[in-house]
Amino acid sequence: MVYHYTGNTQNGDPDTLNTTCLKDQFFTFKSDNTCSYTNFNCLDQTTTGTWTLTENKLYFASDMVAKDTVAGGSTSTVKPFTNTQIVTLGVYSLVLQTGDVEPNYSATKKRTVTRYGFIKQKATTITN
Template sequence: MKNKIPLLFILSLVIINLLSGSCKKDINSNIPHLLTNGVWELATLQVTNYVGDTQISIDTLNTNCDSTQLFTFNANNTCTYTNFDCLAQTTTGTWTFTANRLYFMSDMVCKDTIAGGAESTTKPFENTQIFNLGTYSMVLQTGDVQPNYSSTKKRRIVRYGFIKRKALIEE
């Protein structure tokens, strides 16, 4: 019996140590750092139209825009977009990641132009897929980016290509 008490004591210490070390760990990810570390300048803007998974058309937009369009993400989950849709405007909002950090949502409301030149408002980054994100480039997709879709339904995907701006120059 005397030999079992120290063994029981050591076994209980091991069990307590295992249980205390099994806490849920935070998701370690460099995505927030890559997103918030600098200012992103719009380089390309493409719209692709599909029916199901068949591509119908692809259009490159903003080819005649002389304004620099900048997207800034802040660590406090606010964001700013300057000159959206080549209109002189600075729009702010908030952003948040989904649990898997592959999508983010933003409540930013921007002025937009529609056919005929009339202005309207839109939430361009309401449901945004992070298609590619690196140290110097980022590609975001918005529109009908859900993973499951009907084979006969029309879909429109807007792809924004950004490059990291070295220094913000007052314009």
């Protein structure tokens, strides 16, 4: 979801990303501080990088670079998780916010925040 704000006031309804995407998207974090994202923005790709947590463990940063689509359908590269706020870290879920998520901002500043939600997937076994 993409939210638009002026200061702390949300402007309009949020935009939903990838509503027709049928690809599984995986964000994987490893204990050696590497990470990967498969099918970012519903594009066939696996991007990798490293990640670090802030001292208070409320934000993390990743240097991964991914392909993204822009207006007109062309592609560009982005660093989608350079400054990322951890909103929820549950046993089976993770919600991240990126974009203009700094804790202090002007009441008149226009901000854009992108929110990603993830759920843990468990492999299933089918038996006959």
